[in-house]
Each structure stands twice: as structure tokens, then as C-alpha cells.
Amino acid sequence: MLNLNQHGVAPCDLLRRRLEAVTGRAVDGLGDRALLDTPRRTIVFGADLHAEGAPRAEAWLVVGGVAGQVRLLPDGRRQILNLRLPGDIVQNDGQDSLVALTPVDLVDALPVVRELTEGPPQSSLRRAWVAALRAEHARLNDQVVRLGRLSAYERLAHLLLETHERLFHVGLASANAFHLPLRQEMIADLLGLSVVHVSRTTQQLRRDRLAATRSNYVTLQDRDRLADIACYVSRFAARPASNRFERPAGVRAAG
Amino acid sequence: MLNLNQHGVAPCDLLRRRLEAVTGRAVDGLGDRALLDTPRRTIVFGADLHAEGAPRAEAWLVVGGVAGQVRLLPDGRRQILNLRLPGDIVQNDGQDSLVALTPVDLVDALPVVRELTEGPPQSSLRRAWVAALRAEHARLNDQVVRLGRLSAYERLAHLLLETHERLFHVGLASANAFHLPLRQEMIADLLGLSVVHVSRTTQQLRRDRLAATRSNYVTLQDRDRLADIACYVSRFAARPASNRFERPAGVRAAG
């Protein structure tokens, strides 16, 4: 099964697939390897991606692992604002810290961000970048709805569907299973719940034969019913079948 | 007391003050009246700002009233994603509808948005626009934290502080009071609570002598303590005192 820290997908492929997923069309002009073929930087679990003393890049492409923007309240309560998965480009927003929720592998994305933001206004790359920003914004809105109006059960179902879809589109999930190396404590902080309740809710989803989680691997047993329960709406562009990226080696159908 | 639907602030002043508030410095080059001196469009309560048959502008400046981006779930649950107050520029994002929560006055902001987005990259206007987008994003993050990790009491306190600050910076609030023409039902949908609980929480804030709401007017009686309770952090730039905009006529100290 695919592992988020050890997969064979090249950085430029991750980014290209992400952009193709949000635009729904082929993305050319990323220059294959050149722009992202920089040395990897590895962040240890719990460390800040934008800590002092780090290389000076202002934008990183997540290549492996999971990061998250974290808001810490004075009394110790924590809210994880979003997850940053392989294929995501992360930039420091100056408000909240960006923390490695697992070991995280990064490559410098500043050159490619320049390419994406400074090309001619109607270029394929710039439009893909705008689409990516819009998708990210839509996911943030989804997070608001999740926290504001969904029950714990629905929240967890929604999160699993969203995460699966994001990973699937960069080739890091099979049709209905994926690697999610997060402790329940982090899922709790992401969904605004307590650890204990995340544990109970996870088991409830398993008992209902909707989603089974065992040691960091999630299997979605009934995506349609989960989507129905969680009011899940895809934030990816409908993509013409002829345009799909090729399955990367190593992705198998879920067991 | 200032009314959000009948105030004497000109559209271009609203926008200028908003931009000055997020950048912390004077904003010139908006061309005074010209770019925003278009006929007003009035949206009736409950209607969609981007409804069919409307004029074709893709960006509007809110001049009066309150709008909000609304997500409606299939079973009738509602989540208001954010509030759009006078001085805000709203654009259709294609996902969620933008609804008038009170009667709303708009002017076409397409010309001024072009000005803000298409000038030279380092121009004062473009940087102000970027700062405004960042502030909006930060507020969306605040909304996530509010829903995810704050209690009902804290959520309401936080919302009142944020709304006061936003209105104050465009000259539509006095030092600690403002007009908030929203029904409790809308505050409930914004804060992920039930109407009944909003009612109870409002009264609790009044009993604690922190914030008093009576018929759409809110008085913040102890901003410091409210901010402490709600973990409130300002999303506006610290502004040198010498740079403050002049108080508009009609703003008095709160009673």
C-alpha cells in the first residue's frame, strides 16, 4: 500500500497532477524536473516548517508526509486549520505556524511559484495556479461548514472523503484506500473534537461498514453512502476521461 | 447612532479606509469618486447578490447593509461562512451564494478592482489589495478556530469584537458601540449554534456586563475583558496615530 513518506512520485509529477486535478485539463510548461529538482529538506515530526534558521525559501512543495497550519490558543487548546498533503504548495502567512504532523519532505518551490504567478495573465500555468488557490479556498469553506454544522460522525466521514480525493488525484491513493499517518489527537484538533470522541467515532464508522481505519491505513468501504452522510461535494474539476494521468507504478486496487 | 444602511460615508471613502486599515498606511490613487461613483444597486433582504438577471458586474462594493456567503445543506442546515460589511468588496466564487442578510446597497466595483489588481506589482494600490486579501483569509481562519475550539460564549464575544473592529475602521462604529442589524437566527447560522442558544448567550454577556445588545445595537462594555475571553487578535495593521483617517461627521462617542 502507498505510503505518504515513501512513494516513488517525483515532485514535478505531484505538482502537475495537482494542477491537472483542479483545472480538469492537461498542464504543460512546468519544465519537467528543472524547477523542482532541488535538494529535499526533511522536517522532523512536530517541527515548524518556517522555523528560524531554515533556508530562506518562501514557498515549499510538500513531497512527503503531512503538515498542517496550527493555531494555538493561550490556554492550550489547539485548532489545526488545514492539512497540507503531498502536492500542496505551502507559504508562510505570518499568522499561524506550519507544523510537521509527520516527518515532512519538502523541495523549494519558489522558482515554480514565480513561474505560476508571473507568466502572461492568460497562460495555462497562471490559470492553473488561480484554480488551485480557489480550490484551497473552497476547502477552507468546507472546513467551516464541517465545524459549524456537521456532527462528529459527519465531520470524520467528510474529512476522510476529502483526504482520499486529494491523495487520489496526485496518485497517492488507490480507488478506496489510502495512508493517513495521523494520530487521533491530530484528527481531533482538526475536527474540533476530543481525542476520545474521535476514537469512538472512528469505531462507529467501522461498525457501520463505511470506513475502516487500522494503523494509519484507511479503507473507504462505501464512498457513496459516506458522501451522502457527510454532504460531501468534490472540489476538483470534472476531468474528461481521456485526460487522466497514468496510474503510477505501485498503485494497486484496494484489498 | 450610526446605521449601516443610512450613513453618510461615500463609497470611495469606505474602500479607502478599509485599505488603510489593513495596510496601516495612507492609500492614495483611488481617484476619489470617479471609480466608484456609479448608480447604487439595492438588494432586498434575503435575495442573492449574484442572482440571474442582475447587472453583469463581477465585483461589488458593499456600501450599506450586511451580506453573507451562505452554504445550505441538503437537509436544511445552514452555515453562514462570513459576513460582508460596508467597505468589503464581494466577488462571486461560484460555490456558495451571497445573500443579503439585510437590505444591501452595492456599487459596481469592477473598475476599481481592475485598478487594484492590474497596476504595477509594487504599486501602493496593489499591495493594499494583497493586504486586504490576506486579512480576509486570516478572518476565515479565525472563523475556523471560533467554530472548532471556542465555546458559544467565546464565539459570540469574538464575533462582536471582530465586527466592531471592522466597522470601526471604516468609520461606521463609535469607540465601543455599533449597529448590527442581524436577527439571532443569522448569528446562530454564522456561529454554528441554535437560535435559542444565541439568545441565552447574548443575555449571559449582558448579565456579565461585557456586551449589551438591544434591538440591533451592540455596546461593548469591556473590550479588553471580551478580547481576553474570546482569545481575540486583531487582524488589522497597527497604524501610526498620525496616519488615522479623520472621524466622519456623525460619529459620536458611545453613550
Next chain:
DNA sequence: CGCTCATTTGATTGTTATCAAAAGAAGTGG
């Protein structure tokens, strides 16, 4: 005054948090 809509109140239920402790995993060194 009487209508309608919004807010408030009271009673009850349901959901989720908290606390405490047990069980399970994973790694370490003997």
C-alpha cells in the same frame, strides 16, 4: 388594536467533553 415575526423562557434530550484507568502497539536493552 390585532397581526406577524423575533426573542425569551422552561423543560428535556442528545451530543460531546472530561476524567480515570485499562488495553494495545512499538521500541529498547538485557
Next chain:
DNA sequence: CCACTTCTTTTGATAACAATCAAATGAGCG
């Protein structure tokens, strides 16, 4: 391979918070 440690998940019991239901009060308006 086993004892030992540490971390994570699970379980059970209880409490706090917020939702729901139903009804009363209040405010605004013709």
C-alpha cells in the same frame, strides 16, 4: 525472546454544553 518503557487507543462513568420542543412574551407595523 522477554521484560520494560512509553506512547496511543480504547473503555467506562460522569458532567457540561448545546439542541430541541413547546409555549409565552415582546417588538414592530398596518
